[in-house]
Amino acid sequence: MPFEIFSDGLNFKMTMNDTKQRPIGVFDSGVGGLTNVRALMERLPMENIVYFGDTARVPYGVKSRATIETFTSQIVDFMLQNDVKALIIACNTIAAVAGHKVRTIAGNMPVLDVITAGAEAALQTTRNGHIGIIATSTTVNSNAYARAIHSRNPNARVQSQACPLLVPLVEEGWLDHEVTRLTAREYLKPLLADDIDTLVLGCTHYPLLKPLFREEAPGVALVDSAITTAEATANALAEADLLNTDNASADYRFYVSDIPLRFRTIGERFLGRSMEQIEMLSLG
Numbered sequence: 001m002p003f004e005i006f007s008d009g010l011n012f013k014m015t016m017n018d019t020k021q022r023p024i025g026v027f028d029s030g031v032g033g034l035t036n037v038r039a040l041m042e043r044l045p046m047e048n049i050v051y052f053g054d055t056a057r058v059p060y061g062v063k064s065r066a067t068i069e070t071f072t073s074q075i076v077d078f079m080l081q082n083d084v085k086a087l088i089i090a091c092n093t094i095a096a097v098a099g100h101k102v103r104t105i106a107g108n109m110p111v112l113d114v115i116t117a118g119a120e121a122a123l124q125t126t127r128n129g130h131i132g133i134i135a136t137s138t139t140v141n142s143n144a145y146a147r148a149i150h151s152r153n154p155n156a157r158v159q160s161q162a163c164p165l166l167v168p169l170v171e172e173g174w175l176d177h178e179v180t181r182l183t184a185r186e187y188l189k190p191l192l193a194d195d196i197d198t199l200v201l202g203c204t205h206y207p208l209l210k211p212l213f214r215e216e217a218p219g220v221a222l223v224d225s226a227i228t229t230a231e232a233t234a235n236a237l238a239e240a241d242l243l244n245t246d247n248a249s250a251d252y253r254f255y256v257s258d259i260p261l262r263f264r265t266i267g268e269r270f271l272g273r274s275m276e277q278i279e280m281l282s283l284g
């Protein structure tokens with residue numbers, strides 16, 4: 001129960017403070033959502049965070065809507081058991097096909113997602129109204145980014161490109177590698193031909209390729225949804241009076257459904273710092 005209202009004012013104040021101490025729940029299909037955790041740690045250093053990455057069942061980006069919805073419900077139940085005060089859907093694919101499901105289960109709790117934040121940031125960034133989206137196949141097929149952008153500005157021109165090869169290349173650590181460069185160049189061709197001036201990195205893994213995208217798409221502004229989601233989270237928590245402003249040392253807990261080979265190395269690359277405690281649990 002997020003807010004218990006007591007008749008006496010002191011108890012009410014104490015309960016609100018307890019609520020502010022509760023963690024933010026961040027989840028993803030795997031390790032990539034740690035780019036969001038990293039942005040959150042920088043933007044909101046006093047917030048406690050619980051992260052879940054479904055590393056046993058990743059990738060979601062090629063799975064059906066029904067399967068992703070089932071997995072997502074299990075993750076959200078786990079987050080609610082952890083008494084989170086807000087949820088962040090760090091995975092573009094989950095946000096694209098199961099965002100409504102998360103919001104239904106979460107009720108009144110603030111739910112932020114990378115697609116809403118990315119769409120808004122893209123519209124604020126573009127000058128010529130031509131926006132390119134790169135994402136997984138499931139995200140592109142859902143048309144979720146285009147819908148989110150057009151519901152805010154029907155005149156924007158949106159072109160989406162699925163880039164299924166980029167996730168494994170990033171996981172391999174080939175961030176500055178000729179194979180990744182040629183692959184990205186090929187995927188970007190139709191978008192650049194359409195004269196986009198803004199490119200949304202619509203997948204958790206792509207922010208790690210920013211330097212490469214800057215070179216392959218010169219003059220195009222890159223929208224990193226991890227940063228914009230952290231900003232949107234700060235605004236939503238402030239609005240709901242849930243910002244934690246009294247926490248000397250934030251608590252970070254990382255849960256995954258499998259600890260594959262090189263998990264820690266890859267995770268720390270996404271997070272930009274060491275992961276002290278990683279726990280494994282299986283859902284479903």
Ligand code: DGL
Binds near residue numbers: 030032060062093202
């Ligand atoms: N987290 C996914 C996304 O942002 C990428 C990895 C996957 O396919 O599960 O779309």
